[in-house]
Amino acid sequence: RAMVFVLSEAGKPIYSRYGNEEALSSTMGVMMALVSFIQSGDNAIRSIYSDDRKLVFVQQGPLVLVSVSRTLQSEQQLRQELLYVYYQILSMLTQVSITRIFERKKNYDLRRLLAGSEKILDRLLNLVESDPGFLLGAVRCLPLPASQRDALGALLQKAITPNLVFSILVAQSQLVTAVQERAVIEECRLEPTDLHLLLNLIGASSAFQAGEIWTPICLPRFNPDGYFYAYISYLDAECTVCLVLLSTDKESFYAVSDCKKRVEEAMRTQGSLQVLSGGLQSPSYSVGQVGVPGYPGELPPAAPVHQRQLSSSPSPELEGPYCSEEEQQRLFDLYHYLHSRIHSTSRPLRLIYHVAEKETLLAWVTSKFELYTCFSPLVTKAGAINVLTKLLRWIKKEEDRLFIRYPPKYSTTPNPGKGTKGGRPDGAENGFFAGL
Incomplete structure (x- = not known):
């Protein structure tokens, strides 16, 4: 590497x-x-x-x-x-x-x-x-029926307090839903880059599994010069379901903690925790579910990106010859190559049909999606496009389950601004390093 x-x-x-x-x-x-x-x-x-x-x-x-x-x-x-x-x-x-x-x-x-x-x-x-999410500029989403995702979003919308800006629910290291303060959405949306950084920060440290954590965190694409104050807490004993609440008020720990208690109680009442922690929910989807056999792995499209929509992406399970870490990395290197050809600054392309030594790959980019697929080595171009047509039809049918299309909103008073200003130069408040 x-x-x-x-x-x-x-x-x-x-x-x-x-x-x-x-x-x-x-x-x-x-x-x-x-x-x-x-x-x-x-x-x-x-x-x-x-x-x-x-x-x-x-x-x-x-x-x-x-x-x-x-x-x-x-x-x-x-x-x-x-x-x-x-x-x-x-x-x-x-x-x-x-x-x-x-x-x-x-x-x-x-x-x-x-x-x-x-x-x-x-x-x-x-x-x-x-992680294909980084390549696509999108966040991995936990596949979930739209009714369940909407119900969880509604819970977060109700569990609010003044100066709360973002409420983010994560399960199995994938995004479940993200609720934003209405005034913030009008100003600036939550960038996938900031979510990647936040989730990596949480996943890299066992300290966040110890209980309730209250720590300053900067979202650099949102505001590189200010801190939010992040309340981070796992909701299940297995530490797979995590709630992140971001506030602009560093003195609001107890108010934000109360929001978490309300969310946790409502989720237990609904039975949502068991679903999200993996008891009833698969972390991804398989190629067989799509009903178009003939290709061993693929990177699905990022959702259309606009001001009021999170750029999100599901990701399938890798099968067939891509079970070992070495083969998975080799496949992802090929996707990197296709991505660089598609997004070349000198000669950008919309479609690439690439025959490699052990597989055939096809990349396709339109104004609505970005798709990278891998097929068995003998597939023809016409056959690959026929499979992609069926795949896109299946994704369209399942998009409410696979994507977060429109993040829920709420309003609090007073209206928050773009993060806190004037971050501390000494870093003394970053107490989570001690547990790494």
């Missing part, structure tokens, strides 16, 4: 995906020397290509992020991967805090504030390279 480095403009190591930062400090020093040399000519270094690898550079304020890769990922995809790392760091510290720190002391060692965060960043990079 790709090597990833994060360092400051002064060349101070902050993070490395593999190996110790101190041991790699000389390597990071060479990278920073390249950045500085190019900057001296009023230019910015973007990438370096050699025979078997590529280096991609991203500078965000006082931080420099570098990826060294031999994979099929394009420069654009590697740049997006580095931005995810940057956003995850912002989710813990905020942009304004990092800028203020390095304005005061250019050679500051940011690892003091990020101590214990390596596990979070490691897990994020693994997800970016293996």
Whole structure:
């Protein structure tokens, strides 16, 4: 997989995906020397290509992020991967805090504030390279009958308190529903990137399974300079169903905790917890359910994206020859290749029929969906398109179960703004690192 480095403009190591930062400090020093040399000519270094690898550079304020890769990922995809790392760091510290720190002391060692965060960043990079939601810019949704999803959304709509901005229900690491304050939706929607970062933060730490957690969290695509105050609590003993409530008021822990109690009680009364924790609900769907045999795996389309709709995506179970981790990664590398061809900045495409050594793949992008499919190696182009037509017909029939099409809304008083302003530069409130 790709090597990833994060360092400051002064060349101070902050993070490395593999190996110790101190041991790699000389390597990071060479990278920073390249950045500085190019900057001296009023230019910015973007990438370096050699025979078997590529280096991609991203500078965000006082931080420099570098990826060294031999994979099929394009420069654009590697740049997006580095931005995810940057956003995850912002989710813990905020942009304004990092800028203020390095304005005061250019050679500051940011690892003091990020101590214990390596596990979070490691897990994020693994997800970016293996979870189709990151590739599609969409959030994985738990397949659920529309009536059940609507009922759960209604519960969250009723369990509110002033300054509560987002109520998010997650099960089996997949999104069940997300309810937003009405005034916030008019201003800005909840981005899939922010949900990815939030869910990764929760999944990377066992500390969130200990009980009720109240911690500042930044959603960088929503507002990179401010904290929300997140109430995080699992609702079942197996720690598969998690409720996340985001408030702009750091003093509202007890009011938000009361909202959780109301949600939990109503869900137990309805029997929803048993369904979401896996007793009655499959985490995904199989190819056989679609009724179009002949292809071993596929990435389903992202839902149409617009201002009042979450970009969401279900994901099927991988079958056939893709049971091992090695084969799954090989297939996903092929999807990365197709994605880079489809979204090429110089020559974007709408349809690709690609015959590989062990399988045939087809990628198709329209204004309404983005679809990547994998077939057995002998399928013809006409046969693949015929299967896709049936698949899209099935998805249309099941879309209310597979997608979150329109997130529910509620209103509280007073109306919240775009997160809290002026994040703390010392990171002292991020107490969840202690349990990583």
